[in-house]
Amino acid sequence: MSNVRSLKPGYYEALRRLTLELAGVKLGADSEFLVETRLAAVARQEGYDDLPSMVGELFSEGKTRLAVNVVAALLERDMRFFDDKAGFDTLINDVLPLLCESFKGQPINILCYGCGSGQDVYSLAMTLADISQKHPSTRFNIVGLDYPSRGLSRAMEGRFTHFEVQRGLPARQLVKYFNRDGEDWLVNDALRERVSFQEFHLLSSLKDQGKFELVMFRNSLARYAASSQMRILRSLVPAIPVDGYLMLGSEETLGELNFGMDWLEGAGGFYKRRATRKHPDMIVAEIAEPLRTDFHE
Amino acid sequence: MKTCLIVDDSKMIRRVAGRILKDLNFTTSEAENGKEALAKCRDEMPDAILLDWNMPIMDGLAFLKALRASAGGMNPIVVFCTAERSVERICEALDAGANEYVMKPFDSDIIASKFSEVGLM
Numbered sequence: 001m002s003n004v005r006s007l008k009p010g011y012y013e014a015l016r017r018l019t020l021e022l023a024g025v026k027l028g029a030d031s032e033f034l035v036e037t038r039l040a041a042v043a044r045q046e047g048y049d050d051l052p053s054m055v056g057e058l059f060s061e062g063k064t065r066l067a068v069n070v071v072a073a074l075l076e077r078d079m080r081f082f083d084d085k086a087g088f089d090t091l092i093n094d095v096l097p098l099l100c101e102s103f104k105g106q107p108i109n110i111l112c113y114g115c116g117s118g119q120d121v122y123s124l125a126m127t128l129a130d131i132s133q134k135h136p137s138t139r140f141n142i143v144g145l146d147y148p149s150r151g152l153s154r155a156m157e158g159r160f161t162h163f164e165v166q167r168g169l170p171a172r173q174l175v176k177y178f179n180r181d182g183e184d185w186l187v188n189d190a191l192r193e194r195v196s197f198q199e200f201h202l203l204s205s206l207k208d209q210g211k212f213e214l215v216m217f218r219n220s221l222a223r224y225a226a227s228s229q230m231r232i233l234r235s236l237v238p239a240i241p242v243d244g245y246l247m248l249g250s251e252e253t254l255g256e257l258n259f260g261m262d263w264l265e266g267a268g269g270f271y272k273r274r275a276t277r278k279h280p281d282m283i284v285a286e287i288a289e290p291l292r293t294d295f296h297e
Numbered sequence: 298m299k300t301c302l303i304v305d306d307s308k309m310i311r312r313v314a315g316r317i318l319k320d321l322n323f324t325t326s327e328a329e330n331g332k333e334a335l336a337k338c339r340d341e342m343p344d345a346i347l348l349d350w351n352m353p354i355m356d357g358l359a360f361l362k363a364l365r366a367s368a369g370g371m372n373p374i375v376v377f378c379t380a381e382r383s384v385e386r387i388c389e390a391l392d393a394g395a396n397e398y399v400m401k402p403f404d405s406d407i408i409a410s411k412f413s414e415v416g417l418m
Contacts, residue, residue: 080410162382162400162402163404163407166399166400166403166407166410166411167406167407167410168410168414170397170414171387171390171391171395171397171398172391174387174398175384175387175388175391179384180382180383180384
């Protein structure tokens with residue numbers, strides 16, 4: 001670790017500030033190692049000689065596209081298929097039947113908010129394909145949204161590494177839904193057609209994205225600064241119709257500000273949108289300043 | 298503590314896998330090929346078997362078929378751990394009675410993930 005710091009100390013703080021301002025995410029005190037490991041690869045991809053050259057130019061010239069790539073690389077998470085098996089079991093056995101009953105005859109739109117490299121999206125798609133006979137008349141649309149990143153590009157392609165397909169994905173599912181492509185594995189066309197991905201700034205408004213009967217936003221909330229958490233939840237919750245569900249990580253909660261949602265007792269991080277008059281938090285959201293949408297150059 | 302028999306003709310792989318499995322609270326034993334592994338299973342059936350495919354004397358697939366046909370041989374959880382990466386090979390192993398399949402190279406996270414998926418942890 002002695003040579004781990006290649007940047008002037010002020011740049012680490014500047015990158016922490018940039019990540020907070022652009023994405024609302026607080027990087028931890030240990031982010032110097034993250035900066036060095038993740039951003040060295042970005043510097044190579046962007047054609048810089050080294051990390052200090054890239055970061056120096058980023059802050060001296062204020063390049064927006066580069067800033068986005070840098071922050072996206074810092075935000076990437078290690079993901080695995082079927083992460084939180086208990087949560088998936090609750091989703092399949094308890095929540096999906098309720099959704100199919102409440103929204104009978106309508107397509108069920110599912111949003112994976114902050115989908116990263118797509119493991120949640122494809123895990124869900126595989127599960128729904130496996131149980132399609134249980135809900136023969138229901139169509140499921142699965143959408144993954146996240147910042148533009150190398151991980152998201154690979155998710156769009158359905159491409160996973162040798163190591164990624166061995167984290168959480170049973171071998172039977174691997175041979176059923178994936179094909180080998182050189183050293184990588186590619187999701188087969190049938191499964192790929194069941195999902196879609198979109199580049200999206202997670203602090204932007206979801207107003208134009210339509211309604212989602214289920215929103216998965218798992219194990220991400222704690223990464224955000226308090227104000228960004230509020231902003232995201234105030235954008236997410238109105239996108240969920242009454243009787244729709246929000247799925248957080250099994251250890252996560254909305255806390256005292258429940259945003260007009262009821263915790264599904266005994267079901268980890270599941271919340272159901274309440275059929276009552278508008279919650280004060282939601283009214284505040286509507287009169288608050290417009291959410292940022294100026295992400296793309 | 299659960300027991301795991303590591304079957305691989307590479308001493309280095311046996312050592313690396315043994316270290317990972319000990320960290321996962323398994324008691325391990327080793328065999329260099331399928332024939333030796335069958336003899337060990339006849340003496341005492343392990344809870345799990347981490348099994349290479351290509352080995353001299355008796356390969357992993359032949360061992361697995363013989364194991365599953367033997368008395369008590371349906372009990373151990375068998376996880377293939379091999380450089381064979383084709384869909385056909387994976388299907389062949391699963392059809393022969395393997396519970397899971399690890400493709401080399403592997404790391405401790407992959408072993409932990411696969412052992413967890415088959416209920417060994």
